[in-house]
Amino acid sequence: MEKISFLNPQFLWLLLLIPIAAVWFFWKQNQQTPTLKISSVKGFKASNSLLAKLKPYLNVLRLLALSFLIIALARPRSVNISDETKTTKGIDIVMAIDLSSSMLARDLTPSRMEALKKVAVNFVDGRPNDRIGIVVYAGEAYTKTPVTSDKAIVKEAINDIKFDNVLQDGTGIGMGLTTAVNRLKDSKAKSKVIILLTDGVNNAGFIEPETAAEIAHEYGIKVYTIGLGTNGMADFPYAYAPNGIDFLYKKLPVEIDEKLMRSIAQKTGGKYFRANSNSKLEEIYSEINKLETTEIEELKFYDYDELFRPFVWIAGILLLLEIALRNTLFKSFI
Numbered sequence: 001m002e003k004i005s006f007l008n009p010q011f012l013w014l015l016l017l018i019p020i021a022a023v024w025f026f027w028k029q030n031q032q033t034p035t036l037k038i039s040s041v042k043g044f045k046a047s048n049s050l051l052a053k054l055k056p057y058l059n060v061l062r063l064l065a066l067s068f069l070i071i072a073l074a075r076p077r078s079v080n081i082s083d084e085t086k087t088t089k090g091i092d093i094v095m096a097i098d099l100s101s102s103m104l105a106r107d108l109t110p111s112r113m114e115a116l117k118k119v120a121v122n123f124v125d126g127r128p129n130d131r132i133g134i135v136v137y138a139g140e141a142y143t144k145t146p147v148t149s150d151k152a153i154v155k156e157a158i159n160d161i162k163f164d165n166v167l168q169d170g171t172g173i174g175m176g177l178t179t180a181v182n183r184l185k186d187s188k189a190k191s192k193v194i195i196l197l198t199d200g201v202n203n204a205g206f207i208e209p210e211t212a213a214e215i216a217h218e219y220g221i222k223v224y225t226i227g228l229g230t231n232g233m234a235d236f237p238y239a240y241a242p243n244g245i246d247f248l249y250k251k252l253p254v255e256i257d258e259k260l261m262r263s264i265a266q267k268t269g270g271k272y273f274r275a276n277s278n279s280k281l282e283e284i285y286s287e288i289n290k291l292e293t294t295e296i297e298e299l300k301f302y303d304y305d306e307l308f309r310p311f312v313w314i315a316g317i318l319l320l321l322e323i324a325l326r327n328t329l330f331k332s333f334i
Helices: 009-032 050-073 112-125 151-159 173-184 209-218 258-268 278-291 308-326
Strands: 002-006 076-089 091-098 131-137 141-148 191-198 221-228 233-240 247-253 272-275 295-306
Touching: 009 050, 050 308, 076 308, 091 112, 091 141, 091 173, 112 151, 112 278, 131 151, 131 173, 141 151, 141 173, 173 191, 173 209, 173 221, 191 258, 209 221, 209 258, 221 258, 221 278, 258 272, 272 278
Parallel strands: 091 131, 091 191, 191 221, 221 272
Antiparallel strands: 002 076, 076 295, 131 141, 233 247
């Protein structure tokens, strides 16, 4: 963005002298005009000479020249500022997302899974300087996207998440957490973070969640845990509809092992959150975003273009014009 600045702005105070100089020139002009006292001017013919009327305005040229010289002394210049940001201490983040069938429950709008995907994409957009990876788990776990700085790939992976029976159904919290730890254990980032989301209790997999939490702690990985689901009852899918595509729903109690989630977060230095609505889920990701900040070094480059020369030229031309007029057209006038 270009803007005008002055290297020596203190010289601009001299512009206050211009009105004083104008008064002085006017007074001097009157002093130099001779007067003749006579009893009557009836015998004289009035003269409306244009040059006589214009002569006082020669001082205007001098005042303008002084003004332009003062501005030139202040050294006006345009500046083009370009910014360059450099991540000095980045964060590597893995989002471990529960992909069990219960994520199709409709206690969030339109479902837990769709609500999570929207919030997760917004979270990625808010971390432009960090690397992010995606792990999904149910009865088993796998890495959907390794830790990367390519946000387009990460968001595409999130939007592609769906329940498709590829993974054995169930909730293997320990499996999901261990897979996420495996993606971060060799990271050289300043901070390593896992956001572990589940809507149930650990009922699958061969790795205990407590064991996975201890491994995360040993590698210096912080785990934020999120329990997703309302309090009480919710519409859960329990069977396929006759068309073999849609699901049949019925009211079932919401069960989340909050004690386990708190334990995992406490062991790793993280924090446990409970998301029982769409707005609460958004607030949680926003709070995590604030808790995990990345240090950014901002470099500014200034490209100056000096603008005083045109003012000097204009002032010189005005002074030469005034001198030329005084010694030619107005030479015969006192």
